[in-house]
Amino acid sequence: MEVTIADNQLIELQKKLEVFFHGEEENSGFCPVRDIMDRFGDKWSLLAILNLGYSGKTRFNELKSKIDGISQRMLTVTLRSLERDGLITRKIYAEVPPRVEYELTTLGQSLLLKIWELAQWASGSVEEIIRARMDYDSKAQ
Amino acid sequence: MEVTIADNQLIELQKKLEVFFHGEEENSGFCPVRDIMDRFGDKWSLLAILNLGYSGKTRFNELKSKIDGISQRMLTVTLRSLERDGLITRKIYAEVPPRVEYELTTLGQSLLLKIWELAQWASGSVEEIIRARMDYDSKAQ
DNA sequence: CCGTATCCAACAGGATACTG
DNA sequence: CAGTATCCTGTTGGATACGG
Numbered sequence: 001m002e003v004t005i006a007d008n009q010l011i012e013l014q015k016k017l018e019v020f021f022h023g024e025e026e027n028s029g030f031c032p033v034r035d036i037m038d039r040f041g042d043k044w045s046l047l048a049i050l051n052l053g054y055s056g057k058t059r060f061n062e063l064k065s066k067i068d069g070i071s072q073r074m075l076t077v078t079l080r081s082l083e084r085d086g087l088i089t090r091k092i093y094a095e096v097p098p099r100v101e102y103e104l105t106t107l108g109q110s111l112l113l114k115i116w117e118l119a120q121w122a123s124g125s126v127e128e129i130i131r132a133r134m135d136y137d138s139k140a141q
Numbered sequence: 142m143e144v145t146i147a148d149n150q151l152i153e154l155q156k157k158l159e160v161f162f163h164g165e166e167e168n169s170g171f172c173p174v175r176d177i178m179d180r181f182g183d184k185w186s187l188l189a190i191l192n193l194g195y196s197g198k199t200r201f202n203e204l205k206s207k208i209d210g211i212s213q214r215m216l217t218v219t220l221r222s223l224e225r226d227g228l229i230t231r232k233i234y235a236e237v238p239p240r241v242e243y244e245l246t247t248l249g250q251s252l253l254l255k256i257w258e259l260a261q262w263a264s265g266s267v268e269e270i271i272r273a274r275m276d277y278d279s280k281a282q
Numbered sequence: 283c284c285g286t287a288t289c290c291a292a293c294a295g296g297a298t299a300c301t302g
Numbered sequence: 303c304a305g306t307a308t309c310c311t312g313t314t315g316g317a318t319a320c321g322g
Binding site for chain 1: 147151154155157158159160161162175176177178180181182183184187188191194195197224225226227228247248250251252253254255257258259260262263264266267269270272273274276277278
């Protein structure tokens with residue numbers, strides 16, 4: 001049996017993955033893997049973090065204009081959720097008209113880094129994925 | 142104004158992020174960032190990849206039993222979508238009873254690596270996030 | 283300007299039954 | 303075993319109107 005370097009790397013990774021497949025039962029059903037999925041499972045969180053990372057401190061409507069297609073309601077919901085998780089801060093200025101600024105926390109910035117790497121992967125794999133899709137669709141008639 | 146090392150790192154990252162915020166209009170509305178979001182925006186794709194990465198070549202029902210809570214329908218839908226994107230392969234054996242095995246492609250393995258890093262982040266940040274949530278909830282009464 | 287409240291449509295996704 | 307087909311429900315999230 002031939003074992004390539006890539007195979008060895010995969011086996012290494014599989015060993016590391018074991019961590020995430022243990023402790024699920026023990027800790028009263030709580031599993032960190034499932035917890036991130038819930039956070040990233042919605043449409044807007046990743047985009048909001050990317051935009052906040054790119055723009056730095058940003059006001060509500062400024063952010064709304066940058067995240068294409070998001071409604072006022074969903075931006076509010078998303079930002080509240082991110083604030084609750086300690087990923088962003090929400091600063092209100094007692095002015096008229098009111099001003100509210102959002103900004104990534106240190107924790108949020110560390111997540112930004114991971115999301116950026118994911119975006120990097122996507123950016124680098126986009127062509128291959130599109131090719132795979134066309135290939136798949138052509139075979140399916 | 143004080144500039145810390147963290148600030149400099151953030152500024153570096155912001156410059157890198159510019160890539161993802163250009164070309165959206167040009168390429169007929171297509172943006173790689175939005176494309177990954179669509180891929181990761183569903184409940185099961187990341188979990189399926191993590192499980193396939195952990196278990197290697199896996200049969201349908203074996204996978205179903207490992208992804209807690211997934212229905213037969215959603216596993217089928219998710220696997221087809223991943224196959225279409227060239228992230229997994231689907232191998233059918235002409236036996237009775239039939240056997241179908243799923244496995245990550247090289248592309249899928251490269252994504253697995255990124256997802257694992259994300260899972261790492263989540264695992265390391267879980268306590269801080271939970272603390273933030275409790276803090277937030279207690280203030281909200 | 284920055285929200286909240288309400289209503290409603292679309293769709294993800296579960297349950298069940300049935301095939302190759 | 304590994305699906306497809308059908309039906310149906312719950313959540314997501316958009317549109318609109320209104321408040322601080």
